[in-house]
Amino acid sequence: MREFLVEIVTDVPEGTDPAEVDRRRAAEAVRAKELAASGNLVRLWRPVGELRSIGLWRAADEAELHEEVLGTLPLRSWMTLTVTAVESHPNDPGRPDVTT
Template sequence: MEFLIEKITTLPDDFDPQRSKALRREEKNAIASFAADGSLVRLWRLRRGNRVVTLGLWRAESEGNVRSLIDQLPLRPWMAIEVFVLEPHSNDPRPSSNEARSTR
């Protein structure tokens, strides 16, 4: 299954800068690991006013599985997340190879 994850990370104003730097480094490593195993497919930034939202395309067996992966992120305690389950659309101009085979 594929999921669109929207996350906003907000650290408190008085958060220790050294701890922030270390957590962001750990976050980068965790993201690289999820990308390497195919769980994380893409990441984008979306600006909403003065906030930066991260959008991610994730793959997992279920919503519970993708939530478990996100819960492993070092910055998770400071994240607001929304999980959207993605389903194929009948008008998708780029169907998956499985769908293309089934229409032949």
């Protein structure tokens, strides 16, 4: 599986019924747990004081990431995504093959 950093900005359309927003947000939390359990969602952060998220995601390729992973998020139609494919750096102290 490949890894991707994904920046997500969610913009709820003006005039959206608050009950619809609440329903989608609740469904989003459930779906995020499912994607974490399947190994697609590895980590998710929110920069302090900002209304955006940055996540580490896994998928076979970028097409699968968009279609079968991010495309299944209940808030997806309200999201703007920036996707960056990443790979381990040779000096990454978190690499499993690094010996001390």
